[in-house]
Amino acid sequence: MKISRWLLAVFATQMFWVSTVTAQGSPPKPVAQDEFRVTLLGTGSPAPVMRRFGPGVLVQAGGKTLLIDCGRGTTQRLMQSGLRLGQVDALFLTHLHSDHIVGIPDLWLTGWLEANYAQRKGPFVVYGPAGTQGMMDGLAKAYDWDIKARIADQDLKPDNIRAVVSEFKPGVIYDQGGVKVTAIEVDHGELLKPAFGFRVDYAGRSVTISGDTRFSPNLMDKAMGTDLLIHQVAAVREALLESPVFKVILSHHTRPEEAGTLFSAVKPKLAVYYHFVLLGTPGISAVTEQEVVEMTRKTYSGPLLIGEDLMAFRIDKDQVRQLPARTP
Numbered sequence: 314m315k316i317s318r319w320l321l322a323v324f325a326t327q328m329f330w331v332s333t334v335t336a337q338g339s340p341p342k343p344v345a346q347d348e349f350r351v352t353l354l355g356t357g358s359p360a361p362v363m364r365r366f367g368p369g370v371l372v373q374a375g376g377k378t379l380l381i382d383c384g385r386g387t388t389q390r391l392m393q394s395g396l397r398l399g400q401v402d403a404l405f406l407t408h409l410h411s412d413h414i415v416g417i418p419d420l421w422l423t424g425w426l427e428a429n430y431a432q433r434k435g436p437f438v439v440y441g442p443a444g445t446q447g448m449m450d451g452l453a454k455a456y457d458w459d460i461k462a463r464i465a466d467q468d469l470k471p472d473n474i475r476a477v478v479s480e481f482k483p484g485v486i487y488d489q490g491g492v493k494v495t496a497i498e499v500d501h502g503e504l505l506k507p508a509f510g511f512r513v514d515y516a517g518r519s520v521t522i523s524g525d526t527r528f529s530p531n532l533m534d535k536a537m538g539t540d541l542l543i544h545q546v547a548a549v550r551e552a553l554l555e556s557p558v559f560k561v562i563l564s565h566h567t568r569p570e571e572a573g574t575l576f577s578a579v580k581p582k583l584a585v586y587y588h589f590v591l592l593g594t595p596g597i598s599a600v601t602e603q604e605v606v607e608m609t610r611k612t613y614s615g616p617l618l619i620g621e622d623l624m625a626f627r628i629d630k631d632q633v634r635q636l637p638a639r640t641p
């Protein structure tokens with residue numbers, strides 16, 4: 314009995330090892346200097362599920378490595394994307410809701426270690442809305458013991474843990490090496506200001522990321538003609554809209570039919586959903602992703618994908634190509 318349990322344990326360990334290796338596969342090819350690549354690191358919302366980690370979008374263009382939001386698991390997904398954590402040049406925050414920033418301490422504090430997966434050389438650069446400086450100061454205070462200990466004990470360089478924060482207003486907030494990031498004010502709700510989406514332009518190509526917003530005419534305007542449009546989506550069944558809790562959540566987000574209207578106006582080469590807010594109760598099932606597509610089709614007939622963690626795209630002059638799938 315003892316032996317068979319032991320064998321079972323060995324077998325289980327090996328199964329785990331095999332499945333881990335198979336799932337991660339070999340790292341993707343490095344990004345060429347003129348390539349414009351976008352990777353969905355996390356496509357989820359606050360729900361703590363394994364399939365969809367918190368919001369995070371990696372944009373690699375013109376030799377720059379930019380990260381939009383840093384939700385739960387962003388650090389792990391960055392590694393799965395074949396990057397050292399220290400390779401991130403700058404983090405851009407759409408807004409300060411916890412599901413978009415809860416991964417920051419991990420990326421910031423793991424990223425300056427000397428291990429080969431980290432190795433940030435230079436400060437942690439953050440572009441965020443009003444309140445970001447206070448948040449980063451608070452994190453420095455919270456992790457003060459760890460930071461001081463690693464400087465004293467491991468001789469880590471204080472400059473590599475320093476956070477350099479730029480609090481931005483709408484407009485162009487980053488313009489380096491031909492890569493331009495524009496902050497677009499969106500509408501996440503009266504009490505949830507400020508909130509932004511971002512458009513990243515490089516060499517006549519672009520990606521626009523909605524962040525959290527209800528239907529935003531300003532986003533529609535600024536995203537016009539963008540190649541790749543990554544947009545959040547929310548839906549519940551009619552019966553749940555009676556409940557004030559669901560009503561409030563839904564009022565902060567964009568429904569599939571509304572997103573379709575926006576996609577039809579913007580005419581991206583590809584529209585992709587991320588940040589899924591599809592809520593249910595034990596008695597009333599959540600809206601499915603297939604139903605989200607069907608609802609969107611009432612107002613939009615162009616190219617559309619349900620985003621998945623680690624789904625990646627290459628934006629070329631004439632097309633947006635989905636890169637080979639990598640299972641989280």
Ligand SMILES: [Zn+2]
Binds near residue numbers: 408410501525
């Ligand atoms: Zn939010």
Ligand SMILES: [Zn+2]
Binds near residue numbers: 358368410413525
């Ligand atoms: Zn959110």
